[in-house]
Amino acid sequence: MAFENILVETFDAVGLIRLNRPQALNALNAALLGELNAALEQFDADERIGAIVITGSEKAFAAGADIKEMQALDFVGAYRSDFLGEWEKITRARKPVIAAVAGYALGGGCELAMMCDFIIAAKTAKFGQPEITLGIMPGMGGTQRLARFIGKAKAMDLCLTGRMMDADEAERSGLVARVVPSEDLLDEALRAAARIASFSRPVVMMAKETVNRAYETTLGEGLRFERRLFHSMFALEDQKEGMSAFVEKRTPAFKNR
Numbered sequence: 740m741a742f743e744n745i746l747v748e749t750f751d752a753v754g755l756i757r758l759n760r761p762q763a764l765n766a767l768n769a770a771l772l773g774e775l776n777a778a779l780e781q782f783d784a785d786e787r788i789g790a791i792v793i794t795g796s797e798k799a800f801a802a803g804a805d806i807k808e809m810q811a812l813d814f815v816g817a818y819r820s821d822f823l824g825e826w827e828k829i830t831r832a833r834k835p836v837i838a839a840v841a842g843y844a845l846g847g848g849c850e851l852a853m854m855c856d857f858i859i860a861a862k863t864a865k866f867g868q869p870e871i872t873l874g875i876m877p878g879m880g881g882t883q884r885l886a887r888f889i890g891k892a893k894a895m896d897l898c899l900t901g902r903m904m905d906a907d908e909a910e911r912s913g914l915v916a917r918v919v920p921s922e923d924l925l926d927e928a929l930r931a932a933a934r935i936a937s938f939s940r941p942v943v944m945m946a947k948e949t950v951n952r953a954y955e956t957t958l959g960e961g962l963r964f965e966r967r968l969f970h971s972m973f974a975l976e977d978q979k980e981g982m983s984a985f986v987e988k989r990t991p992a993f994k995n996r
């Protein structure tokens with residue numbers, strides 16, 4: 740499939756998607772969304788791929804939903820088309836997705852990064868929900884995910900003032916897993932993805948599913964879910980291989996089953 744708004748590459752077991760609308764600071768329009776979903780589906784279905792990285796440019800991961808595309812929208816059009824609803828598909832990828840963020844991650848850009856499983860940020864990264872300055876509020880999950888990830892105080896601050904948060908504040912707040920020098924961003928993200936891809940695929944997928952469950956259920960239900968999936972891992976050849984390799988002091992050769 741040919742893409743116009745993203746660039747897609749593979750590095751061994753890692754799929755890399757670069758948002759590529761430099762003229763609009765990677766503003767997220769419908770065409771880009773369709774391509775991003777298609778690329779993610781392809782990587783998710785590809786047996787050779789174990790993890791996925793989404794990145795932007797040095798200046799912008801993404802400066803938000805495309806304001807020029809949204810400008811003329813009316814209520815009925817937004818409601819009937821469930822405008823922005825398709826973005827949730829990104830969270831359905833079953834393989835881990837890392838956001839490698841440099842520059843602006845604003846509005847929908849910040850929300851897209853939060854839909855990924857974790858964020859690695861360059862020193863230059865700036866996160867924010869400036870929708871309030873446009874006469875709207877976040878609509879791709881910002882109010883809900885920020886409140887869960889960084890707490891009410893910071894979520895309110897960002898959504899109500901529209902201010903930007905730099906990479907260090909984002910890391911202190913728990914939004915970002917690691918901050919690295921800009922020149923190391925992609926290598927660091929690809930290395931993390933390659934490490935994940937080297938582990939047992941079903942175990943990685945179950946670990947992702949289980950951590951995500953923490954955001955959707957009670958602690959009791961989450962703990963039961965974790966324990967049941969944990970028990971199921973003893974049916975995997977990869978559990979036998981991983982533990983034998985430890986005892987025999989060698990590197991495990993996982994077979995993803």
Ligand SMILES: CC(C)=CC(=O)SCCNC(=O)CCNC(=O)[C@H](O)C(C)(C)COP(=O)(O)OP(=O)(O)OC[C@H]1O[C@@H](n2cnc3c(N)ncnc32)[C@H](O)[C@@H]1OP(=O)(O)O
Pocket residue numbers: 762763764766767802803804805806807843845846847848850869870873876877878879
């Ligand atoms: C998901 C939901 C519900 C909502 C949203 O996401 S709303 C969008 C939220 N984002 C913003 O409000 C940020 C808008 N952008 C900016 O404030 C600035 O572009 C900046 C601070 C990120 C960077 O400023 P800078 O002066 O360095 O660059 P610009 O000249 O302003 O931008 C270059 C080029 O990109 C176009 N651009 C930037 N952001 C968007 C956007 N979100 N949608 C559409 N186009 C965007 C900008 O217009 C300019 O293009 P032109 O020179 O052709 O006008």
